[in-house]
Amino acid sequence: MIIDVYMRSGPSGSNPGGKGNIHITHENIPSYIKYCNSTSLGRESPLIPDNQPVYEALTFALARELGLSTPEDALLHNDDETQLNFTYLPGFKGKAFDMVPFYFSSRLIEGNESKDQASAIGLLARDKVYRDLLNLADVSGRRQNVFIPEGSQNIIYLDLGCSFVDAQHGRLSQRNSIKKLKVEKKSVKKSRKRLDKMAIETPSHRLVSLGRLVEELPKTELRVHGQGYKTLDDLISQREINYIQSVYALHFAREAQRYSSDPRFRRRAA
Numbered sequence: 001m002i003i004d005v006y007m008r009s010g011p012s013g014s015n016p017g018g019k020g021n022i023h024i025t026h027e028n029i030p031s032y033i034k035y036c037n038s039t040s041l042g043r044e045s046p047l048i049p050d051n052q053p054v055y056e057a058l059t060f061a062l063a064r065e066l067g068l069s070t071p072e073d074a075l076l077h078n079d080d081e082t083q084l085n086f087t088y089l090p091g092f093k094g095k096a097f098d099m100v101p102f103y104f105s106s107r108l109i110e111g112n113e114s115k116d117q118a119s120a121i122g123l124l125a126r127d128k129v130y131r132d133l134l135n136l137a138d139v140s141g142r143r144q145n146v147f148i149p150e151g152s153q154n155i156i157y158l159d160l161g162c163s164f165v166d167a168q169h170g171r172l173s174q175r176n177s178i179k180k181l182k183v184e185k186k187s188v189k190k191s192r193k194r195l196d197k198m199a200i201e202t203p204s205h206r207l208v209s210l211g212r213l214v215e216e217l218p219k220t221e222l223r224v225h226g227q228g229y230k231t232l233d234d235l236i237s238q239r240e241i242n243y244i245q246s247v248y249a250l251h252f253a254r255e256a257q258r259y260s261s262d263p264r265f266r267r268r269a270a
Contacts, residue, residue: 001226002083003076005033010094012144013159014168018094022076022105024226031105033076037098039172046239047165049172053104054235055162057222058244059134060106062163065213066130067202069156074223075235076103082226102235105225109158112150120148123155126203129262133200133255135163135177164247181250188246191253198256201264209268210252217245 007020017034036052039045047055053075060073078084078101086097097103114120124139124146131139139145145159166173196211218233218241233241259265 001081002085003226004085004087005076006087006089007033007092007094007097008089009092014170016095016097016170017103018092019108022225029105030108032108033103033105035097035100035103035170036167036172037100037170041165041172041174045174046237046243047172048240049167049170050101051236051240052162052165052167052172053102054222054232055165055244056104056160058217058220058232059136059160059163061220061222062134062213063130063136063157063160065208066133066200067204067206068127068130069154070106070160071109071156071158072107074105074225076105077101077224077227106158109147109156114148114150114152116148119153120155123148123153127155129259129264130200130202132259133252134160135175135251135255136160164244164251177251178247181247181254183243183246183250188249191249194253195249195256197268198252199266199268201266207266207268210256214245214249214252217241217248 004023005020006023007018009019011017011034015034015036017032019030019032022029022031036049039049041047057073057075060070063070076084078099088096139157145157147156147158148154149156161167164175164178166175192211192214195214198210199207200210201207218231220232221229222232222235224230256265
């Protein structure tokens, strides 16, 4: 399959990318597209820059599982099934894209935005526990990363980044909060055992098991343009998945302890 991508503008953040339209058969999807192409992580790290868009798509999927709203997102995948053709329209300001295996795309949001600042502050405070659980960057001072539709009591998170590794200027780097975690077999096993008894209540009052969220991570479904849905273990290596599961287990356990008095955290029957 051939997918044509028409780029209209350059990046709005530090990572390479920009706004464009993705043409698939009879569908035309206005999107923001970005990718990563280098790393400052050492050789011992299992995370690789080519797969950063997959890590970001996973973060979006987990955010939705916890009840947060995001734009429609999908991966563009350069592989045997799909050929990507990029065209840079007049007015595009930026560097032509590197040809990499994956690009992350999110549909651009249209419509009027709420101007009720007091309501926005309250909604951001309501969602903080879920953002902290996923180790997301603070968005309270970055209103360009969220969109609150006029008349809505719901936040759409436009730019979540990745919850377990940073990417700036197209370069992977270690998150400070992750450096503090001891990713060791014994501590990971202890954290996962504890999480098996923990759940969190989403804004829609659905209970999500934290242990199951970590356990079922490899089978998380991510949308790939032109290819439908693929599971995480179809897209990245088992070494990467093992590391990501370990980081989430340790971080979830730490946040569950920190928010132990929050009624949204529940103990589940053994």
